[in-house]
Amino acid sequence: MSMILRGVRVLELAGLAPGPHCGMILADFGAHVIRVDRPSNGGTKWIGGGGVKWLARGKRSLILDLKRPEGVTVMRKLCRQVDVVLEPYRQGVMEEFGLGPEILQKDNPRLIYARLTGFGQSGRLSKVAGHDINYLALSGVLSKLGRSNETPYAPLNLLADFGGGSLTCALGIVLALYERTQSGKGQVIDANMVEGTAYLSSFLWKSQNAGLWSQPRGKNLLDSGAPFYETYRTSDGKFMAVGAIEPQFYALLINGLGLNCAELPHQWSISDWEEMKKKFADTFAKKTQAEWCKIFGGTDACVTPILSLEEATLNEHNLERGTFITDEDHKVSPRPAPLLSRTPAVPSTKRDPLEGEHTIEILQEFGFSQEEINQLNLAKVIEIRKPKSNL
């Protein structure tokens, strides 16, 4: 089975988390992704770390100093021979390098120029720093997240960095690759986390007048207001997740809890939800998570254990599915999604690349002579790093 993005060549400029995740998605589905890392000679206030190292599966790494004109010349030669360039910087940085879309797409009209930012390529904030929580806040979505009487709560850096950021950018790149099969031309993708997150939350926006969100934050059906869409602590200090929304599933929940519907307020009596939550909490606190799993396991009561990451990798259903994979360093991580029947992703199981590990190999592949490579190395425009041998 060959992967759908085989043969697609991507230059990913090293970013913090969204960019690296987007590059990893492309690599997982067959693209040849080269990460352009910064030299260790400082000169920039940015320090390594973040997703660069953790989301490097299937990539190779080249260290190239883009603050040097020689580095820009090298980059332009690379960009003439690739399909996608993916840059994670705030607006204007690539233009400062002399690597903006006008230049690179003149060199290579087929180039897809993906720009993954927080605030987009225009607007008063386009040059302002930010992180997931800031983009989530500006999208309006963060105002809806969190329990009643508490401050709004950002669910890790999942929604803006990844849901509205890397995944949306990866979609844009695949759309542009597809369009290019008709037009033969590349284009610029302005992927940004404010708009990506807002778009991701279209359900929230389009259901505003459906009565789903008429209560204050934390008092609605899906934001921890409803007793039948909530989490509960068990007697052994673990937790269960309850999502019994429909009446037939709710009836199974009540039955499994050993309660009697006739003695409870109506499921949708919002004014009684607080009281019902207390009753459910008291009931869940009487048994262990394993005992509740025995009661609810495999039923339509929509009740599941809240698993730790490690427990999730050992869960029978996930094991049957192969939801998690292990690389040659015995590190476990989620299998790429979605699962395509004929051309599934075949993620690399190799260890992650070291920064600059493939500098020579990549430059040779792109037509640089050994003499040119030696000169670039001597001038510190590139950096060559070799993995320590295990001897």
Ligand SMILES: C[C@H](CCC[C@H](C)C(=O)SCCNC(=O)CCNC(=O)[C@H](O)C(C)(C)COP(=O)(O)OP(=O)(O)OC[C@H]1O[C@@H](n2cnc3c(N)ncnc32)[C@H](O)[C@@H]1OP(=O)(O)O)[C@H]1CC[C@H]2[C@@H]3[C@H](O)C[C@@H]4C[C@H](O)CC[C@]4(C)[C@H]3C[C@H](O)[C@]12C
């Ligand atoms: C794990 C933490 C990260 C979690 C994710 C976090 C929650 C996010 O939300 S990530 C999303 C961030 N936002 C965006 O990506 C939107 C677009 N990008 C930006 O807005 C900006 O890039 C920025 C705000 C993210 C960073 O701004 P910065 O000023 O640093 O950079 P830019 O303006 O974009 O300009 C780029 C500069 O870099 C130069 N450059 C680029 N490439 C090259 C090159 N090849 N050669 C030469 N120069 C290059 C370019 O010229 C620009 O230079 P100037 O700025 O001089 O103009 C992690 C978050 C922080 C991590 C910790 C931290 O890094 C410190 C430690 C570092 C150590 O190494 C490891 C441990 C750390 C504690 C580290 C740990 C984790 O990784 C973090 C906590």
